Amino acid sequence: MKYPSTYNLYDTQEEIGKQWSEHPSPEERRLLGLARDALLFIYATGQPYRFEEFRLGLESGVLLPPGPLEQSQNDFASLEEGLRSTREFISKLRDEASSAREKHLLQVIVGTLQFISSTGQHGAFSAYLEHLEADAPPYAIASFDTKEAAEAWLKNQPIPPDSADVLIANTYHYVIHDEKAGVFRLPRIRALEYHLADLKQRKPPVAVASFATREEAEAWLKALPEPARWAWVSIAGEPYLAVYHPNIQHRALYPLSMSNGYEDEEEEEPDEP
Template sequence: MMTRPLYDLYDTQEAIGKQWSEHPSPEQRQLLALARDALLFVYATGQPYRFGDFHKGLESVAHPPPGTFEQPRNEFASLEEGLNSTRAFLTKLRDEANSAKEKEVLQVILDILRFISSTGQHGAFSEYLEHLAADAPPYAIASFDTKEAAEAWLKRQPIPPDSANVLIADTYHYVIHDERTGKIRLPRIRDLEYYLAELKQEEPPVATASFATREEAEAWLKAQPKPARRAWVSISGEFYLAVYHPNINHRALYPLSMAEGYEVESDEPQEPGDS
């Protein structure tokens, strides 16, 4: 039976934020940032239910100490080393926590790190970290031409994803899976519009290439063996963001005009780990 984790993303991120304030050293914050990104990864890839089942399976057994996992392939050895160091640090914080709730939430975070390692998701997590580092457009786990195709794909999944984005005709939709009823909803979301508005403010567009027609731009983007995750281009004098989603091998052109009417809030509190 599919079960959700004990705490949602807000609870675990709040715990990371508290530790961020209490441990200001660069080394400690680097470990906390990796834990934060691991939490985001599980949700961005639609795995709350899968993690919930994994977590439930650990409840009746003693938690193994950090590092007792099958070693990943050599190219991900450094990532596993970082995960091990983060687990060791959070284990210490858990043991020193004053409240039972804080201990439980820190244990959930530890189990999320263990989940990534023991399910062999080093490659996917490494790619997600690159996505964050590039300040790429919102993460998506799949792309479809129609909503019907998306719904059919979701129904075929042994554990349908939840809390993740998919692209339908190059528009963002959010996957909501109700485990009680089995129903799946795909509401349209505007994360891309807000992303474009913020990017325009922080990185005023300068075209890396110019085209007379969209067809020419699409042919250019398709011909790139490994495009940048994002790049400004000009089509008939209008700016577009050329986007490459390497995890799903999808390329898209988003007009900057999509951002019109979407205000970017300023002076927001800084997220833990941002600098």
């Protein structure tokens, strides 16, 4: 299948920013915020290709059958109402737009909201919103011990993810899927290092627990039935970030020293594999 490159995440987020400046009321900005987060969700979960297939189906009138609901629709009635209200608001902005490009971008945004509802991803989107609210470390969609295991997993996906982060030996890598060429790349990225540097400035380390060794800290983190998404701990007098990724049931410890040298730098492009 072929996917047009008539927009990207930057274009749609830029459009959200434009609308944000033109609609200052709290209710309008609440709706625009949900639209922004829906766009981020599509990319953070590696679904650009899946969404584009859905969007083309909307345009052609030939829709893919929706997947099964993750939970009862009633469990997410409030979220679905928010998605519906946001669709109506963005659709109104689209109808009032003066340029074809703006109309197109706003229609793409409407499509992301429809995509989440139609594919029954209320649970995943709700969890992602909680992730953003918690100021958690970068979102990851999977964890692997080796790069070979990650590559094997990617090749076995019906619609391989793209533009998402995965963990390989607790190190962040970015999934780049070239659909036309049928190839993947998994460059390492420094997203966590920048996150740690930023967190150090905004929420300086105050340890919730102290340990003599890393093994003791790992045992403590593993024994917690439902850890916080992140917390500062001390290991042998050094600050660490204890991280929990509930979507993939993964726990990890990262030394704050990883952030050394990243405090004043702009985030870099992904490393070559």
